[in-house]
Amino acid sequence: MTEGSPHASHNRDDPIPEGLKIGARFTGYLLVIIAGITVAVFVALQIAQIVVPFLAGLVLSALLVPLSSFLQRHRWPKWLAVVTVWVVVLGLLAGLTLIITFQVRSEIPDIQKQVATSLSAAQQFLATQPFGLTEAKLNDLVSSSGQWLQDNAAGLGSGAAEVGTTAAHVVEGIFIILFVTLFALIDGRGIWTWVVHVWPKKAHARISAAGEAGWKTLSNFIRIQLVVAATDAIGIGVGALILGVPLAIPIATVVFLGAFIPFVGAIVGGAVAVGLALLFNGWVHGLLMLGIVIVVQQLESHVLQPWLTGPTVKIHPLAVILGVTAGAAVAGIAGAFFSVPVIATLNSMVHAARDYRVGKR
Template structure:
């Protein structure tokens, strides 16, 4: 019942919770910059304002770069239209040669589907208008929330400690510090990942001679932040952009091969060294978390799902009542079944430590 009402509350309050959670994570990421300005005796409010301004400039540059690449894509629209027509004609000829459907039947089918699509245009446009309105409200509230969370951080921490008896304050402090380490390492890792994925993938595609290479690299880098689902969407969009920009098929295979190579470097060499192995989440919890986050809050929920699950795991691992949920989210996979080895059924700390060593998991710690 508790889980049901909690889920119901989150769905009803997603308009409030999504910007608050985004602001909370960004505030933790801005804390090193805030402390840097405080070292130079800047007033508290001014140090927070300058930190937010620096973040706004960085995001403004990203939006400007993306807009410039979109502008280049729009300027090539006549060539794209010609290439798409050629590809569709070739596809139509192939279908006619290998199936009983003639060109006339294919055109009738396309016309029928187009009429159905136009029937949903009003709904799609109204939904898009609502999304744009929500985005404008989010962008307006986000800097205000970030400023207030950073300004009242000590008050919020005092509020947290008030919920626990004094003998548990040491464990609460340890949990809060580890949450800060997890969030900072994860978010800074994502920023670095977006940067090198854009440069590496876009640069390689540019060298090969793919049109709109930097745009493909930037889109894939941001979509890759969504676990599993984002990489698939990035591949599809990269292929579609390449098909639309080229009259040949070899660039499609070049794009897919380059994306595969860059993903291999990212997953096995670059990302593990950048983010490290502070907290490992199993693939099942990750995929379910991404889907649930998407159902609750759309794209923003998909982006937020992983850091939220990581934070919850840190909290669950340090509470007796919810430690089983920490086990469910984690990657401490026993080699043998608990049906055969009774110690694996318990919450023993020595067993947990042995499983972490077996799975090469480094517990988070404050440096």
């Protein structure tokens, strides 16, 4: 462009620098994206009774669909592969429930005796200075608590009604999870094809590539978390058994479920194990249990996670921490649980869509 051209003169006379224009456009796009995310989160919170079970079904499908596909590749009929997967899952759940129930029932007498002993020791401790909570004061506290219950019976009744409503929502959620998983096993590819064709035709190939990348990442992530959770549960559960801590299998179950919430879940599961060891077996076993929890979690964090994750799930630890914190702040436990798989899946889908080239997939 020459010095005397009209465009050069116009650029010199423009009071707004080009960098500021670019920044304004970028800010506008960013605000639109933030607004879209805000609306999506708001709508999801309004229909959380549907969204949470749907996401749970999607996560479960990411674990079961590859297993069903594996059986079908080995000449199993589709219906038999689907039924086998369901039988295995339901059998494991039923077996775990029976084992936990049996252990809790068998250890209830010892637990009641230990709780009584601990309460007596706590009462004697609180009766000393500086607390000064004598038996008479404790009786007064119990009496005042009983009076409070009588005065607030109506409020407690409404709370019980809310519990009943929550139970109904839980049953509805279980049915949604079952149906989402069942249809994903039967016709997951057909469902995704229908979703792709909702969008404009020019975007079909790019969306399809993004979906395949996201599904692969989600499947890998769930399998990795399953192995990590099982390792944590077995290590801490076996340690609790060796130390004679009561409810070792329920402790392992809590650790297993907590491992699906990175960082936070490991801390909570380990705290439950250490707390029970401290309460029922004394401070020496509490310290030993703490050592077992630390060793297992260090092994998981520095050996197992890097080895299993590799290049398949690329999420920076800072993104994981911020995602779990934001998810918990917005949607509680469900938000903390689903935040990391959602971030990992969306990250993979965005990269696949950005890097997509026609004829090169």
